[in-house]
Amino acid sequence: MSTAPGPYDRGRDRDRDAAGRARNQRPRDGLGRPLPYGADGVDRQPEGVVRTPGESVDEAQALLDAGRPFHAHEVFEDAWKTGPEEERGLWKGLAQLAVGLTHAARGNTTGGARLLLRGAEAVADWSASTGRSRPHGIDVAELTAWARALSARVAGDAAPVDAASHAPRLRGRAPE
Template sequence: MAAEARDRDDAGRARSARPRDGLGRPLPYGAAGVERQPEGVRRTPGGTVREAQRLLDAGMPFHAHEVFEDAWKSGPEAEAPLWRGLAQLAVGLTHAARGNTVGGARLLRRGAASLAEVPGAHGMDVPGLVRWAGELAHRVADGAVVDAAREAPRLRGGGSAS
């Protein structure tokens, strides 16, 4: 059996070119999808928060996670736990909105635990985000249907957008 050709990025790394929906799920080639976030973008912390909030408010937590991941990987080591915890919250919301209650609740709790060790930073209400994640994880574990845009957290001010 011949190996199928894999999609590659400009650097030759394997990278799927399939379009994705707002929750990051792959769509068939040729389908209209949501534009992917460019990788490796260096933003200011404020720029990271603004772009991630825009994506969360639009119901695209998978894409917000990519923004947090860029900050985690390119920012100061001392801030890695903050950005990693936020990325975990965004992925938890993604899984919950996709109907993966076990994975969603687990990632929301993991992100909340990571953030519980981080002082507030860049104007974000970290204790409010920890509360939001814990409450949502509990509801998700109980089988709640999650709408990503309606459940989006407020990065500055805590709680959800609704």
């Protein structure tokens, strides 16, 4: 049994933020999995941050490259919730792609494969409906090809993938 303090040890029924909203304050690992209270975890992404689209893409790419797709998902979620209505489908699809990679890295390869396909479809559908193939520099064709290929690779395979080495290039391949 763990002796690390939990929310009940602090005299509260649940973890709450300053506004009283329920928030799980357990530390998390690099893939967003909860760790025991008192454990050393990875710093969480702050919620509700308003960034420019370019800042969102840059920050998410850095997190993906570092093998932290769960945290990249949170950046995309902020963009989806704070950005213009007409771009919500794009950011939601990008968040699904990051969660798909998270699940594949955690070993839930079947769920990861499904989310990768769902995210690829959402991004491709948004691109087709808006006529934008490179929103904010994101190479939609290359990104959706990456997601479909990774989905096919991990579908039914119980082995987790390394998130950093399987991270997508949001703005396409780096020049050689």
